[in-house]
Amino acid sequence: MSSPAFAVARRVRVDAWVLLGLALLLAVVGSLTLGSNPVAPGTVLQALLDPSTDTDAVIWGSRVPRTLLGLLVGGCLGVAGALMQGQTGNPLADPGLFGVSSGASLAVVLGAYLLGFNSMTASLFLALGGALVASVLVFGIATLSRDLANPVPLAIAGTAVTALLNAVISFLVLTNASSLEAFRVWVVGSLGGRALDALPPALALALVGLVLAFANARSLNSLTLGTELAQGLGETLWRARLVGLSAITLTTASAVALAGPIGFIGLTAPHAARALVGGNHFRLLPASGLVGAVTLLVCDTVGRVIGGGQAEVPVGVVLATLGGVAFIAIVRRTKLAAL
């Protein structure tokens, strides 16, 4: 390796981190100062420094929680997406592949159907539990194939379980009005208007998930070379899979429980991150998390501002339109780095 080339590569990466850091800072500042209620920046600052001046609870009751939620959920989904694409060797893999979203949905519906739970708080905890159970189920089915080297059984198990869960959800939702209601309120992914009761447990799970994700980075790098080569490099395949899948499950489950199903970020953040910092998972995972957090916060803020000062445009809609355009631009400008 010639040192000038190495230096250039390093500088590019340093620039990329500076860029990501700045973007994150701007996104946070934007998320705190902009909204559908035009609070003057001075008032925002005053309220942030002295919560007692925030009489309408707009800053501490709405913007601060949704900014934190955006950072956590976006970050988790970005990391989970990179993990999922690395584990399956599939650039179109999405963290929802393991039935996490449908498991969470089914739990919410079942809670309303069997136990009569219809509140947002109950839905949060149900979603968390459902997401965990669904991915354990998928992983269990996949391990039955005894072919952990191959990501295909995992993907098939995930798709099959998702389809099954969705069928049960449709059946229950169509035959029972109260489960329909709980489902309808929960299934819209959003950062605003969310109850935060489940934040402490979700945060704890997310942190464990993130630690596992970084513990999985070396294995993911080996897996990129192909499973046989990875095994030749001394990688214990079942351990690499178990750690990676647990990380995906924990991060996605907490994100889904907190904000409902939010699509698109898990799929696209890793691609943008790969274009910025390359394919080494030690860099790719944090970069993908940062891209995810920035994207979600920016789209949420844009949705608040373009609503016209009274209502807001749901973040999912902004993500799909704005994010879609941005993603096409990334694809057009850079060849998607091969996995």
Next chain:
Amino acid sequence: MNLTKKLSLILGALVTVLALAACGSGAGTPATSASAPAASGWSYTDDTGATITLDHKPERVAGFADQVLSLLSYGVQPVAVFGRVDVKNDPRFAGYDLSQVKIVGNAYGEIDLEALAEAEPDLIVTAVYPSDREGTIDAKSPYYGLKDLEQQKKILDIAPVAAVKVGGKGLDVIESNAKLAVALGADQAKVDADRAAFATASTKLTAAAGESGLEVTVMYADADGIYLVKPEDEPQTQLYKSLGVKLTELKPEGPYYWDIYSWENAGTVMSGDIILLSVEGFQSDDLKKQATFAKHPALQAGQVFPNAYSSMDYSSQAKLMDQLAGWLTESKKV
């Protein structure tokens, strides 16, 4: 659409306009059989202006749950029903015997057309919602409860459809439902008795509203924020307002039907003494979790009452008005 149907639509519209012009505002005109009882045959002009002509009075009626409920209240027995939610578990049907009624749909737009055809209806009744406060009916949209125009065409192949317009004045909607019931053979005496009971309930509500002077906020909420119903745009709230109930009304102009206030702007919707909260979406406990709304005095005082969508017939509405009168009396100014 073929030429005959087009012509009949235009003709129907003309007839309606003339009829409306003839009776002035048209509000509260007592329902009498609209169909001139011809020697043989049956004809009815619905709220879209379409005139349905059959060789006999429809004996077998199918329809959307909201309209079927109104028919049931006047004693007209349907043969089939499709609902927006599971019909069997719909509490509004609780007092009626559905054993002879075929349930052909339990979710919006999901109608089992074969089962509907098997019920051999002579007529299908449903609702149509205007798209603005002028009462415009979008001909390119299907009737309410139907998935799309393609499905509507298939349904029209089974039997003609009579639509009741749910918009504008509440009393007009109730009257239109009653008029349809009478045309389908409801006992005029039953309609008159229900109307009289409704009048009594109206008087009681007006008195309760006047004595309490409380402001009522009619809303729905979810993660997007608060959907504040515009009293003049929603028939039921329009009815309450016309009877003297004070309703939260922030912007009568602007978007039709309701205004959405994001949770950041929830502080704008704080003036009500009573909240009539839609049974769909966020409920009291969820509202209390919203920091920007948790301080709402009515919420803190526990003066939040359920607002379930009810059939627009005289007896159902009278029951609701009695209930509201009770809430107005037992609640306090906050």
